[in-house]
Amino acid sequence: MARQVYRYAPFVATNECACGIKLPFNKGGTAVTETNINSGFSSGDSTYGADSKIDGPGVFEQTYTTREQSISNFKNLLLTQRGERFMQPEFGTNLQAFIFEQDVNALYDRITDEINSSAEYWTPYIRIISIDVTRSTTREYGINIRIVFTTQEGGGNLTINVLANENDIILSNVEGGDNARYQLAAINNRGRF
Amino acid sequence: MNVVNKDVKYLNKDFGQFRQNLITFAKQYFPCTYNDFNESSPGMMFIEMASYVGDVLSFYTDQTFRESMLTQAVEDANVLSLSQMFGYKPKLSSPSIVDLDVYQLVPAIGTGINARPDMRYALVIDEGMIVETDTTSGGPAEPVKFRTLSKVDFTFSSSLDLMDVSVYEIDNTGDVQFYLLKKSVQAVSGQVITKTFPFTTPKPYDKIALPETNVLDIISITDDDGYIWYQVDYLAQDTIFEDIINIPYNDQELAAYRSTTPYILKLKTVPRRFVTRLRQDNRTEIQFGSGISAYSDMEIIPNPKNVGLGLDYLKRTTLDNLDPTNFLYTSTYGLAPSNVTLTVQYSIGGGIKDNVGLNTITKITDITYNTSAEIYGLDLTSTKASVAITNPAPATGGKSKESVDNIRQNALAAFAAQNRAITREDYIARTYAMPNRYGSIAKAYIIGDSQVDTSDVTYPRDTISNPLALNLYVLAYDGNKNLTVANPATKENLRTYLSNYRMLTDAINIKDAYIVNIGIEFEVIPVPNANSNEVILTCINRLKELFEPDRMQINAGISISNIISELDVLYNVQSVPRLEIVNLFDMNKGYSGNVYDIQGATKNNIVYPSLDPCIFEVKYPNVDIKGRVVKP
Numbered sequence: 001m002a003r004q005v006y007r008y009a010p011f012v013a014t015n016e017c018a019c020g021i022k023l024p025f026n027k028g029g030t031a032v033t034e035t036n037i038n039s040g041f042s043s044g045d046s047t048y049g050a051d052s053k054i055d056g057p058g059v060f061e062q063t064y065t066t067r068e069q070s071i072s073n074f075k076n077l078l079l080t081q082r083g084e085r086f087m088q089p090e091f092g093t094n095l096q097a098f099i100f101e102q103d104v105n106a107l108y109d110r111i112t113d114e115i116n117s118s119a120e121y122w123t124p125y126i127r128i129i130s131i132d133v134t135r136s137t138t139r140e141y142g143i144n145i146r147i148v149f150t151t152q153e154g155g156g157n158l159t160i161n162v163l164a165n166e167n168d169i170i171l172s173n174v175e176g177g178d179n180a181r182y183q184l185a186a187i188n189n190r191g192r193f
Numbered sequence: 194m195n196v197v198n199k200d201v202k203y204l205n206k207d208f209g210q211f212r213q214n215l216i217t218f219a220k221q222y223f224p225c226t227y228n229d230f231n232e233s234s235p236g237m238m239f240i241e242m243a244s245y246v247g248d249v250l251s252f253y254t255d256q257t258f259r260e261s262m263l264t265q266a267v268e269d270a271n272v273l274s275l276s277q278m279f280g281y282k283p284k285l286s287s288p289s290i291v292d293l294d295v296y297q298l299v300p301a302i303g304t305g306i307n308a309r310p311d312m313r314y315a316l317v318i319d320e321g322m323i324v325e326t327d328t329t330s331g332g333p334a335e336p337v338k339f340r341t342l343s344k345v346d347f348t349f350s351s352s353l354d355l356m357d358v359s360v361y362e363i364d365n366t367g368d369v370q371f372y373l374l375k376k377s378v379q380a381v382s383g384q385v386i387t388k389t390f391p392f393t394t395p396k397p398y399d400k401i402a403l404p405e406t407n408v409l410d411i412i413s414i415t416d417d418d419g420y421i422w423y424q425v426d427y428l429a430q431d432t433i434f435e436d437i438i439n440i441p442y443n444d445q446e447l448a449a450y451r452s453t454t455p456y457i458l459k460l461k462t463v464p465r466r467f468v469t470r471l472r473q474d475n476r477t478e479i480q481f482g483s484g485i486s487a488y489s490d491m492e493i494i495p496n497p498k499n500v501g502l503g504l505d506y507l508k509r510t511t512l513d514n515l516d517p518t519n520f521l522y523t524s525t526y527g528l529a530p531s532n533v534t535l536t537v538q539y540s541i542g543g544g545i546k547d548n549v550g551l552n553t554i555t556k557i558t559d560i561t562y563n564t565s566a567e568i569y570g571l572d573l574t575s576t577k578a579s580v581a582i583t584n585p586a587p588a589t590g591g592k593s594k595e596s597v598d599n600i601r602q603n604a605l606a607a608f609a610a611q612n613r614a615i616t617r618e619d620y621i622a623r624t625y626a627m628p629n630r631y632g633s634i635a636k637a638y639i640i641g642d643s644q645v646d647t648s649d650v651t652y653p654r655d656t657i658s659n660p661l662a663l664n665l666y667v668l669a670y671d672g673n674k675n676l677t678v679a680n681p682a683t684k685e686n687l688r689t690y691l692s693n694y695r696m697l698t699d700a701i702n703i704k705d706a707y708i709v710n711i712g713i714e715f716e717v718i719p720v721p722n723a724n725s726n727e728v729i730l731t732c733i734n735r736l737k738e739l740f741e742p743d744r745m746q747i748n749a750g751i752s753i754s755n756i757i758s759e760l761d762v763l764y765n766v767q768s769v770p771r772l773e774i775v776n777l778f779d780m781n782k783g784y785s786g787n788v789y790d791i792q793g794a795t796k797n798n799i800v801y802p803s804l805d806p807c808i809f810e811v812k813y814p815n816v817d818i819k820g821r822v823v824k825p
Contacts (some may be wrong), residue, residue: 013708016225017224017226017228018226018227018228019227019228019229020226020227020229020235020236021227021229021234021236022233022234023233023235035279060236060594062226063229066229069234071231071566072234072235073229073231073233073234073235076233076234076235076238077233083239085241085246086208086240086241086242086245087208087212087241088232091232091233122232122233123231123233164220
């Protein structure tokens with residue numbers, strides 16, 4: 001059965017209409033309010049992943065550009081195990097399962113294929129440029145996945161780092177340019193971002 | 194503040210519909226709050242979770258509704274509860290039923306041709322005799338117990354309760370020493386258990402649960418004051434049938450018909466009553482009534498003194514809640530046991546294993562006699578010792594617990610049948626269902642009553658229907674299976690029996706149908722080379738079958754064409770050129786005496802019955818059916 005891909009609302013320059021909600025939820029325990037929506041929010045590449053904290057209670061942070069929302073959706077796809085989502089059993093990636101596979105070179109190709117195929121189907125608005133899978137240098141049973149991608153809205157390349165180990169899957173913030181390498185170093189050092 | 198009335202759709206049933214409508218709802222009412230409806234979006238996860246909850250709630254709403262209907266329910270507990278609500282009592286297991294032959298010896302009295310059984314030695318064995326299979330003579334490894342359902346009365350013999358008498362022992366001179374009496378009685382399998390339950394303070398609708406999970410039947414409940422507690426179908430049922438023996442002491446007039454109607458049916462009011470219910474854990478629960486006052490319902494008339502402030506012993510005030518169904522605490526729903534100990538006797542067991550083979554039930558383990566022979570001062574020791582039993586046919590009917598589907602179907606059938614007569618068929622079925630010991634009705638036919646229209650002066654013979662009354666025409670069989678009018682005792686029992694099922698507004702006139710005796714005369718052309726005698730014999734035998742009393746019905750006509758067709762198809766018959774129905778009425782020859790103009794009643798080869806319902810009967814088929822072979 002053909003899958004209907006819902007179209008996003010067009011980019012709203014005035015930031016009056018929200019697109020969706022961000023991952024992770026409630027980051028910083030703040031939310032966008034009407035009074036500070038214009039002053040505190042930036043949609044430039046350099047602010048992706050950084051805390052766009054705006055004072056005021058709330059649960060979810062809203063996104064105001066499709067690009068910003070696309071990145072949250074991509075994160076959601078990577079963090080969801082296949083079969084986990086009710087009534088969408090094919091949604092997600094099987095990264096968790098790969099951790100318990102034999103650590104051979106073929107595994108890295110399978111991980112790359114898994115991410116590529118899932119993203120192609122569920123987030124067609126994400127264009128993956130490269131995926132690097134390496135063994136973690138600091139954790140015995142962990143792998144690092146570095147995904148360089150861009151969104152159809154345009155803009156430069158973005159990078160997200162995934163650290164998968166036997167306990168969980170940790171995503172870094174999405175960074176533009178070389179910032180991504182620092183993020184990866186931070187994950188490896190602290191174990192959790 | 195501006196309140197917007199949001200258009201909420203209530204017709205969503207499943208996940209997909211909920212999801213779609215929530216998306217539409219968000220688009221319509223929150224266009225600037227949320228716009229990303231892609232599956233990958235975290236917000237969609239919440240919409241889908243809400244849809245999931247909706248789907249689950251929808252499912253349980255459907256399921257709850259479905260489980261409330263007997264035809265759709267699938268869960269055991271629900272089917273069980275619903276079937277009992279419909280008045281059906283599910284069976285944990287079914288007992289096996291067997292016909293037992295019971296024997297006893299009686300000495301002979303008189304000699305030579307005057308020898309006959311000395312019936313002073315005849316015994317009466319109470320119902321409830323416990324017998325079991327003999328494990329040493331081919332029976333099952335574990336003995337299976339049965340108990341008799343009615344008494345065995347060797348002092349009495351009738352066509353309904355026949356006693357077989359045969360010579361058992363002859364002495365050297367050729368005189369009979371002992372006769373063997375044989376009677377049949379029905380017995381049912383199951384082990385009888387007796388338990389006591391003490392009751393102290395009266396509690397309306399008190400319940401007790403029997404510990405076993407394979408209870409077949411509650412045999413009796415008695416209290417330590419000697420009262421019997423009766424099982425009823427529902428607590429509001431305050432009467433039960435009771436049969437009393439049809440002897441002059443009980444009814445001088447009806448006792449004359451004792452040979453065909455050995456028992457008279459009576460309705461008895463029973464304030465001490467109970468109902469049984471099957472619980473989900475397969476235990477049988479016994480529930481008693483709510484009445485605390487021992488007075489009959491009829492003896493207390495509600496008035497301001499006994500409602501609310503009255504009934505001092507209850508210390509009730511108007512502030513107390515009143516049970517509108519029984520505010521007087523009378524025995525409307527039966528009495529609640531108080532300060533007594535109830536002895537409950539019940540049977541357990543049943544199942545396939547109880548279907549034992551023939552001649553395996555030979556041991557008597559418990560027997561009581563209800564005989565008046567002691568009044569003759571006779572020693573009955575050896576007579577009692579001579580009692581023996583066996584089962585000439587295998588026991589059948591034992592089966593394990595009913596399946597859910599069976600319970601469902603049986604409950605629906607029970608509901609359709611109900612314990613009341615509404616339609617014409619209900620009355621006829623009830624009439625036929627009357628137990629034989631109250632007299633047997635062979636034919637029943639019911640029709641609305643009609644009266645002569647006296648206001649019609651032009652055609653005074655016209656009739657108008659009487660909507661308030663029904664005429665039930667009945668007939669019985671005599672000893673030769675010929676139709677005869679039912680005796681008054683049988684009709685009295687039928688009246689009592691029907692009264693329990695009759696609608697309040699229905700009046701039933703129990704009448705005798707007319708018996709029109711007929712003969713059949715026919716001519717037949719045989720096939721070539723057929724033996725004439727054989728052809729006649731074949732035709733007569735076929736006609737005997739067609740006019741068998743069981744196949745005839747009150748107010749049913751006779752289609753001569755159909756009868757001819759039936760003969761035509763016989764292998765040695767070529768055609769039937771003539772077949773005539775004639776009326777036989779000579780009372781001296783044993784006929785009914787009813788004269789009927791058969792020719793006048795025949796239209797288009799169909800013999801129609803009379804306006805006053807009658808039944809056609811070939812009383813003596815061996816002489817009343819006459820045939821002749823003719824050549825073509």
